Amino acid sequence: MVDALMLLAVAAEAPEAEPTAFGLDAGGWVAAAMLVVFAILLWQKVPALVAGMLDKRIAEIKAQLDSAAKLRLEAEALKAEYEAKAKALVSDAEAMLAHAQNEAKLIVAKAEAETKMTIKNRTQMAKDKIAAAEAAAIAEVRVKAAVASAAAARKLIADRHGAAQDKALVSDAIARLN
Numbered sequence: 001m002v003d004a005l006m007l008l009a010v011a012a013e014a015p016e017a018e019p020t021a022f023g024l025d026a027g028g029w030v031a032a033a034m035l036v037v038f039a040i041l042l043w044q045k046v047p048a049l050v051a052g053m054l055d056k057r058i059a060e061i062k063a064q065l066d067s068a069a070k071l072r073l074e075a076e077a078l079k080a081e082y083e084a085k086a087k088a089l090v091s092d093a094e095a096m097l098a099h100a101q102n103e104a105k106l107i108v109a110k111a112e113a114e115t116k117m118t119i120k121n122r123t124q125m126a127k128d129k130i131a132a133a134e135a136a137a138i139a140e141v142r143v144k145a146a147v148a149s150a151a152a153a154r155k156l157i158a159d160r161h162g163a164a165q166d167k168a169l170v171s172d173a174i175a176r177l178n
Contacts, residue, residue, distance in 0.1 A: 018025050024032065041047065161169070 021029070
């Protein structure tokens with residue numbers, strides 16, 4: 001048993017030899033396999049395919065970026081257009097308000113002028129009616145005065161004159177006529 005233990009101790013201290021094939025150990029075989037895989041990839045032009053796929057993807061991304069840039073430019077143009085329209089609408093609204101205020105002032109001025117003219121016309125009509133009423137009243141008073149004075153004269157003549165005096169007046173009137 002001591003012998004067996006010693007053998008184990010000696011075996012543990014001595015490095016074991018790694019197996020090799022054609023002079024290559026395991027690491028050499030892995031490296032050779034990698035070289036073969038790379039050679040197959042190059043022979044099948046895989047890097048060109050990968051580069052083509054990457055170029056295609058780059059072209060797609062570039063097209064998307066160009067499209068996004070175009071969309072951005074269009075959006076900025078639309079924004080500018082709508083801002084200009086908004087400014088134009090504001091100025092149009094201000095112009096319409098100023099026009100409406102001017103029209104309102106003109107309407108008020110016209111209404112005031114028409115009111116003054118109406119007042120003047122109605123005042124003149126009232127003055128004319130008053131003057132006509134005064135003239136009618138004066139004419140009526142004159143008629144009544146004439147009727148009253150004729151009646152008074154008739155009464156005075158009837159009271160103060162007799163047939164003899166009437167005869168003298170008529171003769172005198174006829175003499176004046178000749």
